[in-house]
Amino acid sequence: MTGPGEPDGERLGRVFLGRVTEPGDEVAGRWVREFGVREVVRRLRCGGTALPGVSPTRWAGLVARAGRAAPERDLAEARAVDARFVCPGDGEWPGQLDDLGDARPLGLWVRGRPSLRMWALRSVAVVGARACTAYGSHVAATLAAALAEHGWVVVSGGAYGIDGAAHRGALAARGATVAVLACGVDQPYPRGHAALIGRIAHQGLVVGELPPGDHPTPSRFILRNRVIAALTRGTVVVEAARRSGSLATARAAQRLGRFTMGVPGPVTSALSAGVHDLLRGEATLVTDAPEVIELVGGIGDLAPAHRGPVLPRDLLHPDARCVLAALPGDRAAPAEEIALGARTTPEDAIARLYELRALGYVERHGDGWKLTRQAVISVRDGRHPR
């Protein structure tokens, strides 16, 4: 590690490169893979011979941007909005993003308490048209609420229409939701969703590839979609016209081997035409949350009681262990009661409960949470001492 002023440490280098390249730049991704972050940063800063795969003009442009990059300032600006930078090698890095190959994000800016890695483990994307119908909005909210009630994390893009309805549905169910933005996580976009995105950052996670202050562009929306697709186990499209951007998310999910699902609608609605096209291809028709979970959850989720913890209790984050210890052994309890027992806020308790859900320790039960049968057994048998 070099001094804080030198952006050639691995982490600082990734922040630096995030300023110089655009999201999903596969050429830059190949450089990082072949030469390592530090070497790519060094070459961009010294402005010498171009790295392979770009024209001299493009190289000059990158070098110019490198001259203006200030990764320390980016990190400081992020800290000011309680955002952290999560990158490959970090404990919180969601490994499934590696499926993006050279288009893998250099890192993600994250706002919110929960562990992105843990939440992503049991997440589903619910995306769709901005200018949705009342039907689409109703379906997205209901679906997201039911997914959240079943212990699933609802990921979407924070946009107007279906995205917003999905986030709101999950929040209304006191559930977990992640907004993946196409701009800096300090930039609430769209403006009209500033309050919603603030609420998501408070109760869930707001995530983005772009450094603080950056604004969305059409191509950034498209490239953001690949992150939503890669992060989740599957993508559900609720209303999309024939050329909708949410179809790009679905196609990305398909390419990545994730489940692609669509909620049908009236064939007389242009806003369902894109979904129907998808359903005439490889996507699976879903009409409610159980059908989504049946697909993305695998056999274990049809009988959650039969899944045991997948991580020994003593390897849990200390805060998660506190929340786990606050769960009553014989009944379900609301998040507020668990938070009280764990001496934390309900938001933090919910963040940890979803992590524990991902690890097989707890499950949602109506409005509350309870230990899984296997978690109770493992405590009773003392197999995983606290």
Place this chain on the structure above:
Amino acid sequence: MTGPGEPDGERLGRVFLGRVTEPGDEVAGRWVREFGVREVVRRLRCGGTALPGVSPTRWAGLVARAGRAAPERDLAEARAVDARFVCPGDGEWPGQLDDLGDARPLGLWVRGRPSLRMWALRSVAVVGARACTAYGSHVAATLAAALAEHGWVVVSGGAYGIDGAAHRGALAARGATVAVLACGVDQPYPRGHAALIGRIAHQGLVVGELPPGDHPTPSRFILRNRVIAALTRGTVVVEAARRSGSLATARAAQRLGRFTMGVPGPVTSALSAGVHDLLRGEATLVTDAPEVIELVGGIGDLAPAHRGPVLPRDLLHPDARCVLAALPGDRAAPAEEIALGARTTPEDAIARLYELRALGYVERHGDGWKLTRQAVISVRDGRHPR
């Protein structure tokens, strides 16, 4: 052949057996296959030793029914409503019904001018809920009209709701439609569709397995559905609740290797739930007529101009040859003009035009009809002299 009073001629025997057994009786079907119609009739009439596969009680019941059967009277009653009896071996028998095996109808009562065999060659079933929504009714009518405009014959069950909308849509497009009833073809059922069924008999075909005077029963509706499924190249379900009878038609179509299709609707509508279940299985989602035709028509129908006549002109029915001769060689003409040229009624002209369509001679063109390119070439080259 024996005298007209003796029901042991092949055709008369089938009419006789249609009085004695219920539609789709596979035991009776096996008797016919193993012993022949004449022998089965003889055994039922003499009431001796039971044929294999039935209890003595059931055999006694069949023998009692045989005593009351009067096939000559059935044929006379049919003639009174201009119905004919079409059975295996007849030129008009649709060979695809043989796929039903021992459940193949003994014969079909048919009202209407067109050849059932010809029309069935290019037919699609459009079925669904009786108590449909305005959405379902609109979709069924629009789909049927567009199928008819593309030269396809719309087959349905004559019931209220989706069936009625499908028939009406086809008729409104001056197209071809077939109602397959679960009762005698002289019994307009449901009563409220008496005028519609009359119109179908006038412009299209009304078909049924049951002899004149017979009424529908719940099991007859179910068994009727297998005829709709077997007669057509595929079945489209438009709106069906989870336990709807139209799903039985779809399942029958699937078992018979026909295409099974469903039109999706709002997931909030109970009347689309059955269709969505179907679409989550083997059925194909369709949203309009071109998608249906793409599936059932095969590659040829994507480029109808490239399909030539499949039957030499001199083997055509004389009435069909008259209609064909009345088609202008260089443009499309409405059915009325063609009827005038062929010295027949528009209804008869339409009946023949759909037969000629099935044989590759003509195609629909907007509101009118024109010769296919191959038909024009075959006339020019004198390959098929008139």
